[in-house]
Amino acid sequence: MMIEPHDAVLIRQATKDDAPAISAVVIKTLRETNVKFYTADMIDAVATNFSVDQVEARMAERVVFVATIAGNVVGTASLHQGTVRTVFVLPDRQGRRIGSTLMARILDVAREQGLDSLTVPSAINAESFYQKLGFVYLSDKFEGSERIIIMRKELAPTERGTEAPC
Numbered sequence: 001m002m003i004e005p006h007d008a009v010l011i012r013q014a015t016k017d018d019a020p021a022i023s024a025v026v027i028k029t030l031r032e033t034n035v036k037f038y039t040a041d042m043i044d045a046v047a048t049n050f051s052v053d054q055v056e057a058r059m060a061e062r063v064v065f066v067a068t069i070a071g072n073v074v075g076t077a078s079l080h081q082g083t084v085r086t087v088f089v090l091p092d093r094q095g096r097r098i099g100s101t102l103m104a105r106i107l108d109v110a111r112e113q114g115l116d117s118l119t120v121p122s123a124i125n126a127e128s129f130y131q132k133l134g135f136v137y138l139s140d141k142f143e144g145s146e147r148i149i150i151m152r153k154e155l156a157p158t159e160r161g162t163e164a165p166c
């Protein structure tokens, strides 16, 4: 049997049993990372969308991944009809390529689904993260006075899994 290093990061598709851990990761990250870039009111409003029940209910219509270390969920990312949703990595685990590894899995699914492009409504603090993954600025969207950046990544024909004619 292969023994994983104790801090190895594993990415797997989420199950409904992960809903409490996903909710906890998102809310902790909102309150410790995103709060530096948005008002407390905005963070409170967004956090209300990530109760355990709501996270579990959305799993029916999304492809959801979790990143785990030693069995504990430390990050998550999901895809809903061509839109990247809910990409969060715990504050003390950020900067270790967990977010980009989760996004690689999202891109794999997008290719499998034959999507032409992927859209993400990015938090202002995550714009550079998505830029590094090939997303480009499309437009601004405002939730009250709070700015969200709409970004898009076109998937090249090869990225869409198109095979050369034989």
Ligand SMILES: CC(C)(COP(=O)(O)OP(=O)(O)OC[C@H]1O[C@@H](n2cnc3c(N)ncnc32)[C@H](O)[C@@H]1OP(=O)(O)O)[C@@H](O)C(=O)NCCC(=O)NCCS
Pocket: 029, 030, 033, 034, 086, 087, 088, 089, 090, 093, 094, 095, 096, 097, 098, 099, 100, 101, 121, 122, 123, 125, 126, 127, 128, 129, 132
């Ligand atoms: C955005 C987030 C998911 C990135 O996850 P991560 O695991 O820290 O990112 P990675 O370690 O994979 O970083 C990949 C690259 O993006 C860069 N990057 C990551 N977060 C960044 C940030 N906030 N600002 C600037 N660059 C960032 C890294 O420096 C790295 O660059 P490199 O390829 O030149 O080394 C994470 O910081 C997070 O959870 N933020 C708070 C929640 C959030 O805003 N999510 C986005 C919602 S739209």
